[in-house]
Amino acid sequence: MFKILFIEDDMALFNEVQERLTQWSYEVHGIENFGAVMEQFSAVKPDLVIIDIQLPKFDGFHWCRMIRSCSNVPILFLSSRDHPTDMVMSMQLGADDFVQKPFHFDVLIAKIQAILRRVYNYSTEQTEIRTWQGAAIEYGKNMISSSSGTAELTKNEMLILKLLMERKNTIVSREKLIESLWDNEHFVSDNTLTVNLNRLRKKLEPLGLDAFIETKVGQGYMAVEEV
Structure with a gap:
């Protein structure tokens, strides 16, 4: 319960x-x-x-x-x-x-x-660790760590990052993100996604990772992984 x-x-x-x-x-x-x-x-x-x-x-x-x-x-x-x-x-x-x-x-x-x-x-389902730009992402703990420090993310922030990480170097539309985060997007303001993205970037900034989430105007967002 x-x-x-x-x-x-x-x-x-x-x-x-x-x-x-x-x-x-x-x-x-x-x-x-x-x-x-x-x-x-x-x-x-x-x-x-x-x-x-x-x-x-x-x-x-x-x-x-x-x-x-x-x-x-x-x-x-x-x-x-x-x-x-x-x-x-x-x-x-x-x-x-x-x-x-x-x-x-x-x-x-x-x-x-x-x-x-x-x-x-x-x-409970996501316990694996993924790497991105030299940082370690612990999905189950909502943590991301790099040589510059560690950031604790909210569930929404981590889910956004996970969705972007699943399609690195590929644009994920705002509609896809909203649909994945909130089951019924009819009740969700588009600005809600923007606020959550901005919070995520702010937490990634001390780790030197904020610039690696790019905004593609009119299309969506992309997590960049340098090869």
């Missing part, structure tokens, strides 16, 4: 979502003290975190930063705020997806299932 921590102060909404997700065999935990979210996060050890943006004490962006500082657990934002900058900010902070309120429950459950399937099936 997957454990979900739902950081939400609207108790009517929390109770409704908890009841619906319990019917899908998820174990849903809430927050009792919004000044001690990280303590409750550590106690629950969730497989997925759902966060609202507008919360008591600190907003959801704050807690996303705090969680990302110590964990790569998948994070889904669920918020009534609909400005594009809120969605971009959530992705830049390391969230995996964003659902806007009011929402249809079928959309929420589809997002949750897609994230959990992508993260946990992928991480």
Whole structure:
């Protein structure tokens, strides 16, 4: 049974979502003290975190930063705020997806299932190590290491890198990447992929690898392997 921590102060909404997700065999935990979210996060050890943006004490962006500082657990934002900058900010902070309120429950459950399937099936199946430009990529650990250091990637960042690595020196279309990362691309903003690519490049920069992921305008992206 997957454990979900739902950081939400609207108790009517929390109770409704908890009841619906319990019917899908998820174990849903809430927050009792919004000044001690990280303590409750550590106690629950969730497989997925759902966060609202507008919360008591600190907003959801704050807690996303705090969680990302110590964990790569998948994070889904669920918020009534609909400005594009809120969605971009959530992705830049390391969230995996964003659902806007009011929402249809079928959309929420589809997002949750897609994230959990992508993260946990992928991480258990992929244990091999691949090399790229002198760096070692450990798929199962979401790590990439070179003589310049080591970077820990989120599940989405590693999946993007894996997809590009499978077709080195070949262009992978944006549509293919979106389809592979998010099962139903109808609900995904094209900008979400851009944000994830930019985060990946930023982490690769200290390793001297960022320039080896090339943007092919109007076509997609390519991982370059020098022969």
